[in-house]
Amino acid sequence: MRKIASNKSSIRSARLLKKSEESLKEYKYHLTLKTLNQALAFAKEKEIIKKIESQRQLVLATSGLNSEINLKTGDSWDYTERKEWNNCFKWTSEIPKLLIGKNREIGAFSAAVELQYNEEFGRHLIALQPIPPGCVIGVELPFANVLHSSCKYTHCSQCLAKAHFLIPCQNCTQAMYCSESCRVAAWSEHHAVECQIAGQLQTAGLSPVDVLAVRVLSLSKPDEILRCQAGGKRNSRCAGFSSTGRFESDSLYAFMHIHCNPQGWTFEETLRQLVTALLILRVYGLDKHPQSIQLAVFVLRNLQSIPHNSHEIAERCNCNGGKLSDHGIALGVPRLEYPAEFLAQLQALGANDSMSPHARRLG
Secondary structure (H helix, E strand, C coil): CCCCCCCCCHHHHHHHHHHHHHHHHCCCHHHHHHHHHHHHHHCCCHHHHHHHHHHHHHHHHHHCCCCCCCCCCCCCCCCCCCCCCCCCCCCCCCCCCCCCCECCCECCEECCEEEEEECCCEEEEEECCCCCCCCCCECCCCCCEEECHHHCCCECCCCCCECCCCEECCCCCCCEECCHHHHHHHHHHHHHHHHHHHHHHHHCCCCHHHHHHHHHHHHCCHHHHHHHHCCCCCCHHHCCCCCCCCECCCCHHHHCCCCCCHHHCCHHHHHHHHHHHHHHHHHCCCCCCCCHHHHHHHHHHHHHHHHHHEEEEEEEECCCCCCECCCCCECCCCEEEEEEEEECCHHHHCCCCCCCCCCCCCC
């Protein structure tokens, strides 16, 4: 891994702080908070950090966006003892329960269904009992998710929650979090890798699909990728199943069996994907790896399969200062935001209906 210098900038931070003052004069509170969060991401000196934090508290207090703000001050990087200032928007408070418990083969599915395979329909599910309307037969956490670049100063990079009071990464300017726990979790899962190359990824001009492929590589160790590639193929019904006979959504081996349609891409699109795969390997410092060809195949396949298996999270919001309901949905004149992309593993089993009301975002 090639480590690069931090791209924190006091000059950039000061310019953004001045820009936020101009938007505040026009009562553009959401834009002001976004700009202040961005200014905090670039800030280095504690004096500037405290000034930005004080300005954020003032905006929240005067705008009515958060009526329960703790105006306590303290060390700028000590977030662990502070009250929760963020106004996070949650769609549901808990994960819905599966009908009659978990499936014995597929942990994300209900025991009310069974996986079967035949030449006519391929891999498919059948019901083992009558299923009443509204019952939940599948619940899955995404294998990987990424925040859209336009939302990195308005949403948490880890849990994807919309938040007014974001905490920056201490080393780069590309990730902010709604809480210290999210910052720690992101660092242990993937950001310790991505933080070192954040500047290079930012200037590479990657699409959301490309960034999602980057996140998959961050979550996967090269040795694990090579081991899964050498794991051999199972029969059509059990493709992606572990050696214990189960399909687990958090398994890299299962992920490597999601649908891929390389024939559906034009020559120009395939060439772009290949160049992008080689660029990603170079940024990660894996271009000199003894098995770099196999790793390039892994990244290239992800670039081709992710568009068929990724989905956007849409949320309703109101950027005109409207009141919020108990569920966090903005009242007044709402609009849609698309803060994130996530990968669904159940599509490897043919369960690809992710449209509302069949699927919904979980808090």
